[in-house]
Amino acid sequence: MSDGTDQDRLLEHNYDGIQEYDNPLPRWWLALFWITIVFSAFYVLYFHFGQGKLAVEAYNEDMIAYYELQAQQLLALGEIKESTLLDLMEDDAMMAGGQALYVSKCTQCHGENGQGNIGPNLTDDYWLHGGKLTDIYHTVTEGVPTKGMLAWKNQLGPAEILSVSAYVGSLRGSNPPDAKAAQGKLEPYDAEATLAAEAAEDAGDTEEQNEAGPDDTDPGPQTEDQG
Numbered sequence: 105m106s107d108g109t110d111q112d113r114l115l116e117h118n119y120d121g122i123q124e125y126d127n128p129l130p131r132w133w134l135a136l137f138w139i140t141i142v143f144s145a146f147y148v149l150y151f152h153f154g155q156g157k158l159a160v161e162a163y164n165e166d167m168i169a170y171y172e173l174q175a176q177q178l179l180a181l182g183e184i185k186e187s188t189l190l191d192l193m194e195d196d197a198m199m200a201g202g203q204a205l206y207v208s209k210c211t212q213c214h215g216e217n218g219q220g221n222i223g224p225n226l227t228d229d230y231w232l233h234g235g236k237l238t239d240i241y242h243t244v245t246e247g248v249p250t251k252g253m254l255a256w257k258n259q260l261g262p263a264e265i266l267s268v269s270a271y272v273g274s275l276r277g278s279n280p281p282d283a284k285a286a287q288g289k290l291e292p293y294d295a296e297a298t299l300a301a302e303a304a305e306d307a308g309d310t311e312e313q314n315e316a317g318p319d320d321t322d323p324g325p326q327t328e329d330q331g
């Protein structure tokens with residue numbers, strides 16, 4: 105492997121009959137070795153002291169951008185409804201985000217699996233502030249400041265609150281071990297009934313608007329008759 109200048113050779117010294125054999129590394133190998141050392145110096149200067157972004161920083165920036173994009177899309181949907189949150193529960197990316205948020209922000213009070221600790225159990229059918237997904241979303245957003253539940257709108261972005269609320273919704277019925285005793289009112293969740301009620305309410309809203317419409321334009325046909 106050696107070229108003309110780097111000869112393999114036996115070194116002079118001899119210890120108890122053991123001799124050392126000098127087998128120089130090939131030039132190309134050494135060249136690569138020196139290049140990596142020079143590269144590492146520039147790498148450290150650029151990424152740790154200069155403009156460069158470390159992988160973690162780049163990742164965090166991307167995640168923030170992702171959440172902001174999600175938030176814009178969600179807010180574009182208008183009012184947050186039961187159906188919005190139910191849809192989110194089907195979105196793996198949002199649920200993974202919600203779980204990560206839950207783990208970092210909520211476990212100390214609600215337990216790792218939502219079983220309850222300082223805060224109530226989030227996995228049973230008993231709710232202090234309502235068990236619909238929109239109720240959960242509202243509690244998370246506004247908090248219960250007098251009872252030690254933070255108003256997360258001050259700390260989390262809109263998409264984050266949505267995803268963590270949907271995640272809490274998904275904990276329902278999971279029966280974790282060491283569950284805290286029930287608190288609040290028994291409110292078994294029926295997604296279909298809740299959606300139907302919401303749809304009926306929405307229909308009611310539009311009917312009212314429709315009723316108001318014709319009243320305003322009623323004189324129309326009369327003038328036509330006269331003319």
Ligand code: HEC
Pocket residue numbers: 205206209210211212213214222223224226230231232233234240243244248251252253254256268269272287288
């Ligand atoms: C500092 C402790 C603490 C933290 C952190 C906390 N909570 Fe709470 N949470 C509480 C307490 C206490 C209550 C009960 C309030 C009451 O008694 O009215 C509560 C209530 C709730 C409720 C309503 C439960 C019900 O029975 O109606 C929900 C939902 C909830 N928290 C979700 C969350 C989420 C999601 C997070 C993380 C983003 C979170 N909490 C973080 C203490 C906390």
